[in-house]
Amino acid sequence: MSSIGVKGVYVTPVQNGTALDHLNPGTSLKVLEVLKIKNARIGVAMNVESKKMGLKDIVFIEGVELSPEETEKIAFIGKGGTLNLIKNSVVVKKQELNYPQIASGIFKCLNPCCITNKELLETKFHIVSTSPLKAKCHYCEARMDENEITASIK
Amino acid sequence: MGDAFDKEFPLTDIVSISDFSRSSIEFVLQQADLMEKTPREKKLGLLKGKVVASLFFEPSTRTRLSFETAAHNLGASVVGFADAATSSTKKGETLSDTIRMVSGYADLIVLRHFIEGAAKRAAEISHCNVINAGDGSNQHPTQTLLDLYTIQKEFGKIDGLSICFLGDLKYGRTVHGLAYALAMFKKIKLYLVAPEVLKMPKAIVEEVGDRIEIVQGEKLEEFLPELDVLYSTRIQKERFLDLLEYERVKSVYVLDKKLLESTKESFRIMHPLPRIDEIHPELDATNAALYFKQAANGIPVREALLDILSRRGKA
């Protein structure tokens, strides 16, 4: 296994699949929840020591390569984290998790009167600020902050 | 239409004031002014043979009559309905399907809907231009444009004015849209006077406050001598749990002739109408009363928008 993980912590190594590293401590379960992955071997390490961030979470998913949509989605929980694509036990791609400029179909609009909550229509948000995170609904122009966004990820 | 037109006015639909730039706002105001100077017979030819669909899923007599009059003045025929009870929505048709159907035969859609974001969605699927005549508590861009036109016409400028919003600044979409629009102008001083429970939402104050000076308060008197425009709004009873509180708040913000003792000569009062008793009728005959002219300005502004979009087309 490559440089992902921490010494002395047992995690199932990934031969072919995905490792999400440098996730904020305590966010790994939420990441798995929104990815809705079934029938895959999954390893989770929570609150392990990290030189860079003090504590961090890591998620290993065997046999799964995340789509660009899934990668955008988990960026809203794991911003700043690292996505590692692993093939034959070697990291072949590293990518930092970042917010997209436009978030389509990732989270619901908090405004109950919004058309996206009334008709079958994919949500669309403009990310107007990344720090602090603020999004504006493309349709009803409702503003959402980070807590509201993470609570409404589909 | 040509590239020059695209540059002056890049929008194919009038959905939200936040889609506008200062120059596209100024283009509309200029065209509205031109409309007022265009002879009646000439105007009648501008939308001749065109069909304007006036789709009011929520009743709003004033806005509808203003739009339909504007369309008639330009020679268009108007089809549509005045509230959802008479439309196919009642039979369960989605907004998207109604728009697909209507955009097949209309040249322009004027849409009023209680769902927020309805106009944006309609503009996405419609083959013809869409004008938002109000979507829930979100946007009412033609009201904002007619407010700006009224100020421009009265003062000859918008830059540098001191403007006060009074009353319900929390739920009043009129003042929200106008606040965003004024933030595109220079050296505006915006006073926000409202009871604690009806203050302007923090998100708007922050966004607008980055660009223009905002002063918030509960008492109008202290700001009066500095004001050019006082924009009064209706305080709605439904917003209050405590009716005594409603009566107290309401009476604090009633405008009458006494007010004029401490204002500038050029001071003007605006109101989106209908008023309940925010403005005493004794003010109606004074120079300060701008609200009836403001309502009448809805016609040239809406004529201008119909004309611009019909010349521009959808592509």
Ligand SMILES: [Zn+2]
């Ligand atoms: Zn929305």
